[in-house]
Amino acid sequence: MSTIDPALQSFVRRVHAMMIYRSVLRWSALWLMIAGIVVLGIRFTSDLPGDWWKYLLASWALLVAIAWYRESQRRPDPKQLRAAFDRQNHAGGLVMAAAEVDTRSWEARSGSLALPSVQWHSGSAWLGTILALVFFITALLVPVKYARLIADPPLEISQQVEDLHEQIDVLESEYILSPQQAENKREELDRIAEQASGLNPSKTWEALDQLLHTNEQIAQQQAEDALSKLNALNEASLLGKALEMLPKGLEDQKAFEEGLKQLGQLMNQLNQDGALDPNNLPPELQKAMQQALKQLGQGEGPDAKQLKQLLEALENNQDQLLDLARQLAQKGLIPPNLADQFQPGELGGLDPGPLADLLKQHGGDFQELLEQLGPELGGRGDANRGPGHAPLLYGNESSEEGAEFQEQKLGLSVPLEQAKLAGVTITAPEVTGGEAILGQGALNTAQAGGGNALAAPVLPRHRTAVKRFFTRPGVNPPSVPE
Amino acid sequence: MSDSPALLKPAELDPATAITRQICEQMDRCLLGRESLHRLVLTGLLSRGHILLEGLPGLGKTALVRTIGNILQLDFNRVQFTPDLMPGDVLGSHILQQTESGQREMIFEPGPVFTNILLADEINRASPKTQSAMLETMQERSVTLRGQTRELPQPFFVIASQNPIEMEGTYPLPEAQLDRFLFRVMFDAVDAGVLQRIITERRQGDLPSPNWQASADDLNYLFTVMERIYLPKPVAGYIARLVAATHPDHAEAPESVKQYVQYGTSPRAAIAMGEASRANALLDGRPTVGFEDVAAVAKPVMNHRLILNYQARFDRVDASRVLTDLLEELDETGLELPADVSLQHA
Numbered sequence: 057m058s059t060i061d062p063a064l065q066s067f068v069r070r071v072h073a074m075m076i077y078r079s080v081l082r083w084s085a086l087w088l089m090i091a092g093i094v095v096l097g098i099r100f101t102s103d104l105p106g107d108w109w110k111y112l113l114a115s116w117a118l119l120v121a122i123a124w125y126r127e128s129q130r131r132p133d134p135k136q137l138r139a140a141f142d143r144q145n146h147a148g149g150l151v152m153a154a155a156e157v158d159t160r161s162w163e164a165r166s167g168s169l170a171l172p173s174v175q176w177h178s179g180s181a182w183l184g185t186i187l188a189l190v191f192f193i194t195a196l197l198v199p200v201k202y203a204r205l206i207a208d209p210p211l212e213i214s215q216q217v218e219d220l221h222e223q224i225d226v227l228e229s230e231y232i233l234s235p236q237q238a239e240n241k242r243e244e245l246d247r248i249a250e251q252a253s254g255l256n257p258s259k260t261w262e263a264l265d266q267l268l269h270t271n272e273q274i275a276q277q278q279a280e281d282a283l284s285k286l287n288a289l290n291e292a293s294l295l296g297k298a299l300e301m302l303p304k305g306l307e308d309q310k311a312f313e314e315g316l317k318q319l320g321q322l323m324n325q326l327n328q329d330g331a332l333d334p335n336n337l338p339p340e341l342q343k344a345m346q347q348a349l350k351q352l353g354q355g356e357g358p359d360a361k362q363l364k365q366l367l368e369a370l371e372n373n374q375d376q377l378l379d380l381a382r383q384l385a386q387k388g389l390i391p392p393n394l395a396d397q398f399q400p401g402e403l404g405g406l407d408p409g410p411l412a413d414l415l416k417q418h419g420g421d422f423q424e425l426l427e428q429l430g431p432e433l434g435g436r437g438d439a440n441r442g443p444g445h446a447p448l449l450y451g452n453e454s455s456e457e458g459a460e461f462q463e464q465k466l467g468l469s470v471p472l473e474q475a476k477l478a479g480v481t482i483t484a485p486e487v488t489g490g491e492a493i494l495g496q497g498a499l500n501t502a503q504a505g506g507g508n509a510l511a512a513p514v515l516p517r518h519r520t521a522v523k524r525f526f527t528r529p530g531v532n533p534p535s536v537p538e
Numbered sequence: 539m540s541d542s543p544a545l546l547k548p549a550e551l552d553p554a555t556a557i558t559r560q561i562c563e564q565m566d567r568c569l570l571g572r573e574s575l576h577r578l579v580l581t582g583l584l585s586r587g588h589i590l591l592e593g594l595p596g597l598g599k600t601a602l603v604r605t606i607g608n609i610l611q612l613d614f615n616r617v618q619f620t621p622d623l624m625p626g627d628v629l630g631s632h633i634l635q636q637t638e639s640g641q642r643e644m645i646f647e648p649g650p651v652f653t654n655i656l657l658a659d660e661i662n663r664a665s666p667k668t669q670s671a672m673l674e675t676m677q678e679r680s681v682t683l684r685g686q687t688r689e690l691p692q693p694f695f696v697i698a699s700q701n702p703i704e705m706e707g708t709y710p711l712p713e714a715q716l717d718r719f720l721f722r723v724m725f726d727a728v729d730a731g732v733l734q735r736i737i738t739e740r741r742q743g744d745l746p747s748p749n750w751q752a753s754a755d756d757l758n759y760l761f762t763v764m765e766r767i768y769l770p771k772p773v774a775g776y777i778a779r780l781v782a783a784t785h786p787d788h789a790e791a792p793e794s795v796k797q798y799v800q801y802g803t804s805p806r807a808a809i810a811m812g813e814a815s816r817a818n819a820l821l822d823g824r825p826t827v828g829f830e831d832v833a834a835v836a837k838p839v840m841n842h843r844l845i846l847n848y849q850a851r852f853d854r855v856d857a858s859r860v861l862t863d864l865l866e867e868l869d870e871t872g873l874e875l876p877a878d879v880s881l882q883h884a
Contacts, residue, residue, distance in 0.1 A: 156770060157768060
C-alpha cells in the first residue's frame with residue numbers, strides 16, 4: 057500500500073461529505089419552505105398536533121438519508137479524485153502513477169502531500185435556507201385567527217338553532233313527534249349548525265327554512281285537528297251545560313232524554329276521534345268519565361253527578377287543547393289567525409241558559425238547533441262559507457267608451473307542415489283545364505297548369521323580335537302568344 | 539502492480555536531469571534572454587520532433603540552431619529556401635561520373651539534408667515541389683531517390699523558419715507538412731535589457747563557444763530515459779480529451795472552438811503532445827508526466843494544427859486564443875463537480 061493512499065482516502069471522504077452537506081443544505085431550504093406551507097395550511101384549517109416537531113425532525117432525518125444515498129450513488133470516480141488530488145498537490149503525475157506503478161522510491165522525495173480543501177460557495181444556499189427558516193417560523197407564529205375568518209367566515213345562526221330546538225322540544229312534549237323523530241330532527245339541526253359557513257350562507261338558510269317549514273306543517277296539521285276537536289268539545293260542553301240547566305219538568309223529560317242521547321253520541325264520537333284523552337284527567341275523573349262513557353254507550357244517561365264530572369272532564373280536555381294551541385303559537389309553529397280560533401268556553405259564544413230554552417222548544421234536538429244556528433255560530437271544523445255572506449253587486453259596470461280593438465297583423469298563409477290532408481286518390485287527378493282551384497289569396501288571379509312562374513311582360517318595342525324568334529321555321533310552332 | 543512497468547529510479551533519472559540542465563545552461567549562456575524558448579526547443583529535440591520557428595529576421599533563429607548543434611556536437615546544415623530551389627538541391631542528386639575503370643555511372647551526391655540538424659531557413663519561400671520533398675525526410679527520416687532509400691543520420695531534426703511578414707511570393711506550407719512539425723514556436727523580440735547585454739557582450743554578433751558539450755552517449759542516455767518517463771492513464775486521457783475537444787462538433791468543445799475552428803487537430807497531435815509532455819517532465823526531473831507538462835506543451839503542439847474558419851479571421855482571433863480558452867475550460871481530471879464547488883490547495 058502506498059503512503060499516498062491514506063491521504064487520498066481522506067480526500068475522497070472529504071469530497072463526499074461536502075457533497076452531502078451541500079445537498080442537505082440546499083434541500084433543507086426547500087424542505088423548510090414546504091414545511092412552512094404545510095404548517096400554515098394546518099393552522100388555517102385546524103390546530104397543529106402536539107407532537108408536530110417529531111414529524112418535522114423525522115422528515116428532516118429522511119431528507120438527510122436521501123441526500124446521503126443520492127450522493128453515494130453519484131460519488132465521483134476514485135481515479136478522477138486521485139487525478140484531482142495529484143493536480144492540487146502539483147505532484148507531477150506521481151499520485152496518479154501510484155495507482156499503476158510502484159512509486160515508493162519517489163515518495164520520500166515528494167514529501168508530505170497536503171489534503172486539498174473542498175470549497176463550496178454556500179452563500180446563496182445559506183441565504184435561501186435562512187429565508188426559508190424565517191418563513192417557517194413566521195408560519196408557525198403568525199396569528200391565523202383573522203386568516204381563518206377570511207378563509208371561513210362564521211355564520212351566526214345560534215338563535216335560529218335555539219328556536220328550532222325549542223320547537224322540536226314542544227312538538228315532542230306534545231306527542232306530535234315521536235322521540236325518535238324528534239331525535240332525528242335534532243341531529244339534522246346539529247349537522248346544519250356544524251356545517252354552517254359564511255361562504256355559502258344560502259345553503260344553511262335553506263336547510264333551516266326547510267326544517268322550520270316541516271315543523272310548521274306538522275304543527276299546523278296538529279293544530280287544525282286540535283281545533284276540530286276543540287269545537288266538538290265545546291259543542292258537547294255547551295250541550296252538557298244546557299242539559300244541566302234544563303228544568304226537570306214532565307214535558308222537559310223528553311227534551312232532557314233527547315239531549316242526553318245526543319250528548320252520548322257526541323261523547324262517543326269525541327272518544328272515537330281521540331278528543332277525549334283520559335290521560336289528561338285526574339284518576340277519579342278518569343274513572344268517572346269512563347263510567348259515563350260506558351253508560352252513554354249503553355244508551356243510559358248519566359245522572360246529575362256524572363254529568364257534572366263529565367263536564368269537568370270536557371273542560372280539562374278543552375284546557376289541554378288550548379294549552380297545546382298556546383304553546384304552538386308561542387313557538388311560532390302555527391299562524392296567529394289559527395291560534396286565535398282556539399277560544400275557550402261555549403260554542404259561538406252561546407249562553408247555555410237560552411240554549412236550554414231553545415232545546416226545550418226543539419224537543420232536545422240539539423243537532424237541528426245547531427243547523428238552524430249554524431250561520432251564526434261559524435265554523436264547526438268543517439267546510440263552510442265563512443263568517444258572513446257577501447252580496448253580489450252588479451252596479452258600477454265598466455264603460456266601453458273609448459275602447460278600441462288592438463290591431464294585429466295576421467300571418468300570410470298556413471305553413472305546409474300545418475296543412476290538413478283533404479284526401480288521397482289512387483287515380484290520376486282530374487284535369488280541370490287552365491283554371492286552377494286556387495281559392496283566395498295573392499294567386500287568386502293567377503293561371504295554373506304549368507309554365508314559368510315569372511311572367512315577364514314583353515314590351516311593345518320587343519314584340520317584333522320575340523315574334524321573329526318564335527316564328528323561325530322548323531323550330532317552334534307558328535302559334536306565338538301575343 | 540508487479541506486472542506494471544518499472545518506474546525510473548531517482549538514481550537513473552538524476553543524471554539525465556543534470557545533462558538537460560547543463561544543455562539549457564549552455565544555451566542560455568550563448569543566447570541571451572531566450573530561456574523559455576531554449577527549454578521548448580530542447581523539449582522538441584528530446585521528443586525527436588521537428589520545430590518550426592516563426593519570427594522576424596535577425597532574432598537569432600540561425601544562431602539558436604547553430605548553438606544547439608554545437609552543444610550537442612551534432613552536424614548542422616543550413617539551406618536557404620528560395621523559389622528556384624529544387625528538391626535535388628536539398629535531398630541530393632545523382633551525378634554522372636567516370637569511374638577509375640573508365641566506365642561512367644550515376645553517383646549519388648548527398649544533399650544538405652544528410653545531417654543531424656537541418657535548418658530550413660524561410661521554408662515558405664520554396665515551391666511546393668521542394669517543400670513536399672521534405673515530407674519523407676521529416677516523417678520517415680530517410681531519402682528515396684531512383685528507387686533507393688537512404689537512411690538519414692540519427693538523430694535527425696529539421697528546424698525550419700518562416701517569416702510572418704513579406705508573404706508576397708511565398709508558398710504557405712500545406713497542412714500535411716505543418717502537421718509533421720512537433721512545435722511551432724513564436725520567436726518574439728527580446729526586451730531592452732537583453733538587447734543591452736547583447737550589445738555589450740556580443741561584439742559583431744559573435745556567439746561564445748559553449749564551455750560544455752554533450753556527448754553522443756549523453757544524448758543516447760537522454761533518449762533512453764525519455765522512453766521510460768511514465769505517462770499515467772488520467773494524463774493520457776486528458777491529452778485525448780484535449781485533442782478531441784479541438785473539433786467543433788465534440789461534446790466537450792468550448793464555445794470558442796465551436797465558433798472559430800473549422801478542423802481540429804489530428805491524432806498525430808495527441809502523439810506529439812504525449813512525447814513532448816514526457817520531455818517536459820524529464821526537464822523538470824520527474825519520472826511521471828503531470829497535467830502541468832501537458833499544459834506547457836499544448837499550445838506549441840497544437841497552434842499550427844488548428845484550422846480556423848473565416849469567422850476567426852474576421853474577429854482577429856488566432857489559434858493561441860482558442861487554445862487558451864480550451865485549456866481554461868476543459869477540466870484536466872474530468873471530475874464533474876458542481877459549478878459552485880471547487881478544490882483548493884491547502
